[in-house]
Amino acid sequence: MGDREQKLEAAGFPLERGPKEGPVIDLLSVLGETLYASGQVPYDAGVLTSKGKVPSQVSVEDATKAAALCTANILRAIVLKLGSLDRIERVVRVTGYVNTDPDFTDCHLVINGATNLLKEVFGQEAGRHARTALGLAQLPLGTSVEVEAIFQLKK
Template sequence: MNIYDVLKEKGITLPAPPPKGGVYTPVQEFGTNLLYCSGCGPDLGNGNTVVGRVGENLTLEEGQKAAYNCMLNLLANLDAKTGDLNKIKRFVKVLAFVNSADDFDKQPQVVNGGSNLLVDLFGEEVGCPARTAIGVNTLPGGIACEIEVLVELKED
């Protein structure tokens, strides 16, 4: 399975890697064949972003769209770093932060918007990592979601 064929088949175009919002490395190599990806928000650079608090002024579905966009940005950063998303052996860990109303408790369902994208593209074995979904009272710029991932690459 070629991931770029899957993207094309599903009508998904990766955005350009998002600009950095501070002093950090978007994707950091460590250990043997491991990549840690700094958190990405939902701004795809084309005005298609999601700002607000889920459960307050955003619906669950709008939160899921934010998580989906976050994952697209992470894939764009991984593509820029590796030059080939087919090098990914598996997604190891997802850590997600959801900008949530105080009484909102469906953060895992919000993050499914991004997790489902990984499974749809890479399959269960590669695209279904361990995961944590946390509700927070605010995120940079008021974005609805921020997600980071840990990825293992295939042996050369």
């Protein structure tokens, strides 16, 4: 296990609790030196841990934790498919989707959970990225958060 995987586990996200490849879509798609990660929801060992609207049904604090779990699932998928997070040069972009009440305007605070975990695992420089945080009327399965990401692979 590499240093980045150890950091992920130290943050509370054991590798073995991550997503499995599904029958319809790929967890990851690689084109040249760019890795596109499919959107991940806050599953922990196959159980959806956060459902509902932010902030009326899910607190901002809990949604932020869910965003970190979504991101951990992306990183776990990279380990599953590529063998190591050391294959990543840097994080390029993160898009976070938050299932919100109509008047909620703090989606960026929720998606900080994703950004903070990426910086913790990859470091301040390689973990720094462009980002969009969106509030939506609904997400798949009623989940509170979904995160997708793009990475640059090492040559």
